[in-house]
Amino acid sequence: MNHKAYKALEYSKIIHMLTDKASSSMGKDICRKTEPSTDIEEIRHMQTQTRDALTRLFQKGNISFGSVKDVRGSLKRLEIGSSLGIGELLAICSMLENTNRVKAYSRSERGDSLPDSLDGMFDALEPLTPLTTEIRRCILSEDEISDDASSTLRQIRRNMKITGERIHTQLSSLVNGSARNYLQDAVITMRNGRYCIPVKAEYKGQVPGMVHDQSSTGSTLFIEPMAVVKLNNDIRELELQEQKEIEVILADLSQQTAAQTDSILADLNIMVQLDVIFARAALAMDMNATEPIFNDEGRIRLKQARHPLIDKKKAVPIDIRLGEDFDLLVVTGPNTGGKTVSLKTVGLLTLMGQSGLHIPTLDRSELALFEEVYADIGDEQSIEQSLSTFSSHMTNVVSFLQKANRHSLVLFDELGAGTDPTEGAALAIAILSHLHEQGIRTMATTHYSELKVYALSTSGVENACCEFDVETLRPTYRLLIGVPGKSNAFAISSKLGLPDYIIEKAKEQISEQDESFEDVLTSLESSRVTIENERRQIEQYKKEVETLKAQMETKQEKLEDQRDRIIRQANEEAHAVLREAKEYADQTMKMFHKFQKDHVDLAAVEKERQDLRKRMNKAEKGMTQKTAVQKPKKELTAKDISLGDAVKVLSMNLKGTVSSRPDSKGNLFVQMGIIRSKVKLSDLELIDEAEITTPTMQRTGAGKIRMSKSAHISTEINLLGKTVDEAIAELDKYLDDAYIAHLKSVRIVHGKGTGALRKGVHNYLKRQKHVDSFRLGEFGEGDAGVTIVELKK
Incomplete structure (x- = not known):
């Protein structure tokens, strides 16, 4: 791709950020040279690798390739038979140890994880542990070879130690004995690798030996006494032997390393590749980026895209579409409104995606494969643009x-x-028309109204604008596709204090057609804002409905579970009773057979029969109490039931209200508190509930007379939120009215809470003479938050 686009879109800054994420010098070099690919399969493979590396970073944390140094020169020297130095062997060892850590990283916590695109690279790594162990055994640091590197080296160093101790013994006897008066200081020092003592210059004849050095003033001579000359010579010989043995050890280690050059080179290449891949993943993590979907159909669909070089806390996400319904997008709007940022975002994310980098958008965003990206983006956006600037831009356009x-x-x-604006608009329309006719994906920003009209009137061309808040004189930086933008010059000038008469005079200079067009844009913008606000409200309502639906489904599941448990328990109890009855029957038959064979008299048979009858009656009574279903006092027909009738569901022992007419099979729906259940007509019984609908006295179906007071008395009182004293005062008056109205029962809602209000209500009810009984509500009636009171007749 052309490097002018890299510069205009600031692609190099992204590459610099990528380079900083790499650990090794070789990895940094590769990152620095990264360019977009035009092979869609290669791009998809790189994106997959980045995604898999990002997944591993989230699961296991960071991974380092810092010990990977470029050892290719050392491997070349091994191939031609050279020996490596200590530093080169340590560099290879460090790289192999890092390889071992990376391979262990790939194995840790894999568990049942699915294979990914990096498994093959991790599996191909060979840490060569025996070689690294041998190098570490022999080499302690860049300045030190271990005594254990060879037995010969150990013996040489032992002899050196013994000889050195003999030298110190000889010199110590001189320093502390006969030569003490001739010395400048009572110390042993070294000169030119040989042990010496500091002798005063005037006493040099008193200490026979070889002079190796003198002080700067000449007052002190450093003499090697004759007694230790041979020992010093022995030390020098041993040092030469030591150096020769070290060279032998390094040659041996180099030979062992040379046998593994292919594996080492393969490890190096894989480690560098992994360093680059994980650098891409680390950059994606920093940007909160996602994997784009690539297509070769020229379709771009970016969801909530952010410019990667703008602080993600400040960047305003934008949605951009291109290449699906239209291949030319004309972006309009005021200066500093974000048009250029939108343009750069599309270009830069395209380059990043084709380089294998994730892009800062929502998931499932799409990018198209482009062989070239051409960008003519100038940094100057002032009104007074020079001719040279126009010429520069036009040169780019021509190319x-x-x-x-x-x-x-x-x-x-x-x-x-x-x-000139007229000529400039005409040129712009001609250029865009040419590109549009060839089907080239194009995005352009402009101030010209002529281009807005061109986009509105041309198929396959779409308008877009960067939203601007005239009230605050600030852009929102949101890109709105399908809506042409206004320059807002008059509105901005007015807000900034330009006199109205000047603005009016300026409006006179605009043709009626242009003014009408601007009015249409204003109307469109107003409608768009209204629709968007309504859409947000609808989304909120949808979320609330989903929440309520989930709560209802949860409640329904609990009810069904409870119903199944009750039915299962009843069946088990019924089976137990039947099993007991069967055992009684079997025992009875055995008795009769026995009596028949033994010719027992009739009195004994009758006595046994009476005992069995008592046991059967007892079993029958238990079965009736546990499993028998109550039968209605009167068999109901469809004509007997009306909507709103108060009924009792006998099988569930719950009261409810008829909410549907019976069907052909005699099934209907009954509302029991929050439960709406489908039951059979034969399972219902009409009940006489207090009527509160008629203002005058009338006779009910049960022959009872209701007074007009009942027209104003509810069967329920709500005491929620009141103190105990307030609640008792209100309850006292209510119960008097209910008793006068001849209500059979009332419902007191006091809630659960701390239980203080419920306790106060119950203490009050215990003292009331016209209260027959009271109880807490059952399931479907309000549970412990409600008290049902039965009033005396």
């Missing part, structure tokens, strides 16, 4: 028109600016 094809993405910033 784009010569090279661009259907596999190119073309980006224009302020197309046609810098010259």
